[in-house]
Amino acid sequence: MTDRTTVDLAHDALVALFQGALPDITPTRDRAIPRLDEGQFGFLNVVLSGQPPQVQAECMGLVEDEVEVEFVQTFNVEWIVRNVDDDARDALFGQGLRAIETAIRANLTLGGQALGMTIGPPVYETAVTAQSPATRAALVPVRVALRGVTMLS
Numbered sequence: 001m002t003d004r005t006t007v008d009l010a011h012d013a014l015v016a017l018f019q020g021a022l023p024d025i026t027p028t029r030d031r032a033i034p035r036l037d038e039g040q041f042g043f044l045n046v047v048l049s050g051q052p053p054q055v056q057a058e059c060m061g062l063v064e065d066e067v068e069v070e071f072v073q074t075f076n077v078e079w080i081v082r083n084v085d086d087d088a089r090d091a092l093f094g095q096g097l098r099a100i101e102t103a104i105r106a107n108l109t110l111g112g113q114a115l116g117m118t119i120g121p122p123v124y125e126t127a128v129t130a131q132s133p134a135t136r137a138a139l140v141p142v143r144v145a146l147r148g149v150t151m152l153s
Contacts, residue, residue, distance in 0.1 A: 002032035006113075006148040007048070007073050013110040015046045021099040027150040033080065040083045040134075044100075049141065056145065070115065070147045077140040081141055084134045097122065100140055110128065111137075115145035118134055 011029060018027035027044045036043055040092040079096045101119060108117050120141035126142035 006146050007053070009105075010073065010110060010113050010144050010146055011046065011048060011075065013113045014107060014144065017103050017107055017110060018044055018046070018077075018100070020102045022096055025096070030099040033078070034082075041081075042096060043078065043080040043082075044096065045080075047076050047078060050078050053146075067149065068147060070145065072143050072145050074120075075142045075144060077142055078137070079140060080135060081135040082135045086134075089134060089136055093138075097138065097140070104142060110144070113146075113149055117145070118143045 020050045021027070024044065025042045025044050027046065029046050030048070031045050033045075051074050053073045055069060055071045055143065058069040059069055062112050077100055079093070079100060081089050081093045081096065083092065092139055104117055104119055109115065110117070120143065122138040124142045125135075125137035125139075
């Protein structure tokens with residue numbers, strides 16, 4: 001038995017799903033956004049959404065006095081590209097969005113961890129700041145359907 005929750009395991013599986021999806025990009029979990037002085041980069045980070053899990057179904061009596069819960073947990077995939085070259089930045093940004101979708105569609109059950117996944121519409125950061133005019137960013141919500149005895153199991 002593990003002390004990790006179903007959500008934790010799915011979170012790790014989602015990060016692992018993006019390994020190798022983009023050359024020279026290492027996906028991370030819950031990492032702070034790189035500072036401006038870290039130079040040019042592509043940043044792929046998976047964070048737990050602030051939304052609570054949504055219960056889809058409860059099934060009582062599967063095993064004596066136990067309930068099985070199906071629920072959906074949303075994760076946000078942060079995709080940020082910083083590059084002073086406009087063409088290189090736009091190319092990598094578009095490539096990253098396609099790689100995120102391709103990786104998810106290729107393994108909708110996270111290797112058996114999930115019942116399924118759906119991709120929400122990206123939320124694009126459109127406010128270019130004076131500190132970082134060479135940045136493009138998007139937040140891609142990924143809804144992961146999970147099952148457990150409780151949402152904490």
